[in-house]
Amino acid sequence: MRLRLGADEIRYIGLFESITGATVKDCIVEESEETIVFVVKDGEMGLAIGKKGANLQKVKEMINKGIEIVEYSDDPTKFLENVMKPAKIISVKYSDKDGKRVAGVEVNRKDRGIAIGRSGKNIRRAKELLKRHHGLDDVMIM
Numbered sequence: 581m582r583l584r585l586g587a588d589e590i591r592y593i594g595l596f597e598s599i600t601g602a603t604v605k606d607c608i609v610e611e612s613e614e615t616i617v618f619v620v621k622d623g624e625m626g627l628a629i630g631k632k633g634a635n636l637q638k639v640k641e642m643i644n645k646g647i648e649i650v651e652y653s654d655d656p657t658k659f660l661e662n663v664m665k666p667a668k669i670i671s672v673k674y675s676d677k678d679g680k681r682v683a684g685v686e687v688n689r690k691d692r693g694i695a696i697g698r699s700g701k702n703i704r705r706a707k708e709l710l711k712r713h714h715g716l717d718d719v720m721i722m
Contacts, residue, residue: 583712592616595642600635602628605652606712613701615646619709625651656714660685663706667691680717683710687721695721 585593589607596618597604606619620628628649629636640647653659657672660683668688675682687695696703703721710716 592643593618596628596639599639599642600628600630602635606709608705608708610701610705613646615648616643617648617650617705617709619650619652619713622652622654625649650709652713656683656710656716659713660706660710660719663709664695664702667695667702669695674716677718681715682718682720683716684720684722692721 583606585607586609588609592609593604593607596602596607602624603621604618605621608617610617618628627635630638636647636649650659650665651662653662656674657669660672661669664685664687668691670686670688672686673684675684685695694702697705703719706719707716710719
């Protein structure tokens with residue numbers, strides 16, 4: 581599955597990679613949240629953040645937006661766990677409903693708010709990233 585990135589995303593990826601040395605697999609610019617989400621290659625989270633968060637801070641200062649980093653995984657369950665952090669996922673069940681692939685995610689009761697996020701931003705991000713990278717049509721919190 582090929583991702584389509586706009587000029588802004590490509591520019592942000594180039595800047596992020598040149599500062600951190602981490603490989604970016606995807607980038608989502610969330611205009612409403614003033615946030616950019618970078619999906620970095622599996623195993624490169626530490627490289628992306630840098631010593632004491634130095635790389636992350638440098639990128640934040642240069643682009644003047646909030647930044648979130650998600651570590652990629654070929655395993656949809658592991659990727660979902662990475663997207664939902666710091667919410668603790670208890671289990672994930674995959675099903676097909678009306679020809680759509682759906683992930684039902686059970687989270688720790690106290691982490692429901694974190695998993696959903698203010699105004700649903702975290703669950704929207706999870707849905708978008710899992711659709712782009714693993715072909716899932718929906719993610720539901722149980």
